[in-house]
């Protein structure tokens with residue numbers, strides 16, 4: 440087993456998880472970030488991201504002397520054998536990925552990378568970026584590898600340690616083998632392919648998941664219209680191993696920092712390549728439509744009068760288990776409701792009431808009771824299990840209306856029924 444000197448540039452959730460997990464596998468990892476306050480906090484083991492197991496792994500890495508944090512990539516790369524770029528690639532103009540952070544770091548380190556070092560792109564980057572990075576580097580002695588990540592927020596450490604597969608793409612064999620060797624102890628199939636294909640795997644996987652969700656949300660609508668129950672339909676479909684049970688839960692539409700960004704970016708790439716990927720466009724349109732369908736359910740819950748209606752929102756995060764609000768469907772729905780004149784008070788177990796500027800659309804409070812107080816209707820937007828366990832008789836007593844819209848199908852309809860509340864779910 441070989442251990443390597445690794446540098447991770449960018450300690451966001453992907454970078455920090457990658458660094459802490461690689462350190463726990465025995466590698467020596469130096470993390471570089473331009474945010475001085477973040478580096479200072481991490482040196483003391485303070486992790487600001489809500490990610491199970493991550494704080495413990497960072498503490499272990501620091502204690503073992505295998506994890507270090509420095510300000511700026513320049514200070515980190517001098518002795519690196521492998522450098523991971525874990526930088527943000529946000530949605531830029533017209534939906535294409537914005538690569539300016541990646542380009543800036545390459546400009547900064549290109550003269551400093553030691554000969555024989557391997558540069559790895561881990562961020563989701565457009566197909567062809569490894570080739571572009573090779574060109575920008577202009578160094579025949581530094582190879583470029585694409586090693587996309589498949590971490591889900593809320594289970595990132597577990598996903599890293601127990602992935603379904605590892606994808607390593609490079610046109611330089613020995614560089615790909617070194618990156619694959621970093622993961623030797625993880626012990627799962629490694630797909631060794633060319634760099635462009637590895638970059639495409641990431642988009643293909645995320646957009647396929649988005650398509651699966653748009654399909655199930657559209658199917659949920661049809662179930663409602665034809666008198667079927669989406670939960671039963673999904674279970675019946677999911678036992679077919681070619682389909683699988685996961686990613687078949689309907690909701691207010693998919694969101695988060697990855698699926699929306701990646702679907703738009705792939706659509707842009709296909710347009711640029713002269714291909715009309717209508718299936719992908721429909722996937723995005725169906726997702727937009729899902730938010731409108733949720734608004735219509737809420738309208739029905741307040742007898743058609745959204746203007747002036749007081750609504751209690753349960754959940755703001757884009758999914759349960761995270762405090763991440765980026766591209767959250769809950770915020771998109773809230774925005775539409777606000778545009779129609781509704782007054783919104785929201786509670787999310789992971790989003791503190793003190794968070795200012797979350798959104799101009801909602802007032803955030805610190806418990807569910809306050810959110811539903813005086814509400815004409817309540818809308819569940821994130822599938823936090825604690826919403827199911829609320830004292831719904833007590834909630835009913837605080838509400839002025841009698842309807843709860845459950846966009847995640849997490850509530851127990853019988854229990855709410857006993858509290859004299861009716862539930863409008865999705866696809867049932």
Ligand code: UGA
Nearest residue numbers: 588589590591592686687688689690693694695697757758
């Ligand atoms: C997603 C992918 O699942 C990861 O494999 C990938 O590594 C990651 O993006 C990334 O590119 O970094 P993540 O954004 O953390 O992970 O979130 P998901 O768990 O995929 O959820 C995405 C959205 O779909 C959420 O809004 C979630 O609530 C929704 N969803 C998911 C459903 O509505 N129903 C489901 O059955 C599953």
